[in-house]
Amino acid sequence: MKIIHTSDWHLGQVFNNFEREEEHEAFLGHLCSIVKAHKPDALLICGDTFHSGAPGAAVRKLYTDSLLSLHNSAPSMQIVLIAGNHDSPSYLEADGKLWNLAGVHIFGKCSPNPADQVLPIEVDGKCVGVVAALPFSYPQNIPVIGEDTSLTTRAATYAAAAIREAEKISNGTLPTIVMAHTTIRESDIAEKKDDVGGIRTQSLIDFSGSFDYLALGHIHKSQTLKGPSKSIARYPGSPIPISFSEEEYNHSVSLVEIGKRGEEPKVTEIPIPVSVPMFTYPKEFLPLEEVLPLLRDLPKDKTAYLRVRLKYDDKTSSLAYEKIRDAVSEKAYRFCMLKSDDKTTRSGEGAVKMGISQMRERDPLDIADLFYKSKYSTDMGEDLKSLLKEVKEDVTKQE
Ligand SMILES: [Mn+2]
Secondary structure (H helix, E strand, O other): OEEEEEOOOOEOOEEOOEEOHHHHHHHHHHHHHHHHHHOOOEEEEEOOOEOOOOOOHHHHHHHHHHHHHHHHHOOOOEEEEEOOOOOOHHHHHOOHHHHHOOOEEEEOOOOOOHHHHEEEEEEOOEEEEEEEEEOOOOHHHOOOEOOEOOOOOHHHHHHHHHHHHHHHHHOOOOOEEEEEEOEEOOOOOOOOOOOHHHOOEEOHHHOOOOOOEEEEEOOOOOEEEEOOOOOEEEEOOOOOOOOHHHOOOOOEEEEEEOOOOOOOOEEEEEEOOOOOOEEEEOOOOOOHHHHHHHHHOOOOOOOOEEEEEEOOOOOOOOOHHHHHHHHOOOOOOEEEEEEEOOOOEEEOOOEEEOOHHHHHHOOHHHHHHHHHHHHHOOOOHHHHHHHHHHHHHHHHOOO
């Protein structure tokens, strides 16, 4: 069985006020050529297809046109798409039945019956494999299976039930794939340290049962993890960089070949050229008067999202942000933000002084934390922190 595995497209993302439609179009064009060249049995899209729950008409059109082009690039290929934490499950599922006509299967929510999450992959009338599709879901929205009402184990219990249903169809002979959009504790999660209380972080052992390949989405850094027996788990990573923390990542989609049931799958990374890279400059934190001439010397016609490293001190102009923006205004660089070494300057009785440009680059939760500390001289505590975090996620759906 041959699969192309991808995730975390984030269609419709506006990055620091810059639209990314052209980059997404370029990626989707590449993906169509890859599908045409490899003619896989299935294309798995593991969540965060959209950056926000209700994207605008232009983004919707890009999605529709691209799914159709992908289908036309290999008409017998089955496309399976699950919701990620950025997607709206109902928005995705709204036209799911129509998409079935083009071999596209959309899983937005977890059905009360886990058997509904299982899809036999049929190519030209022959079943070549089985998929158990587990869209992202907050624990309280995952249907309770049997007696397990605990929020911490609910995802694992549900996954096990869906995998059991897949096993019934594969009958120990067909390649079996599990799709999920989640943080796996064993992964290199450098970019995401924000799962509160571990409730939304899962371990590989939470996917109990027998399968060959765990197709993941959510972590933007591509990586393969060893699963139970000969199975593997993999994050294909984001096909275009979504934030500055992805500056050094290789961006690709994964070609996965499963010979026989129980055989270790073979993975090949197919690189996606980065059309607009992320670029943090200069290499070290320097004071404003040294940074400005370096920026003026940058080439005029190179396109990249630019984050500027700046060493702040008491003498740093309050117009640093504006001066830096002006220094690159004639260039093709897309200036986004400043990165400073010492982000806060303390003075007086626990007060925190922060300029607008410093605030712009801080996580709002850090700012709330600092405010709380300076006002009450104590930490705000995990409960309040996780509450604020949920609110921030709902409001911004960032990253
Ligand atoms: Mn994502």
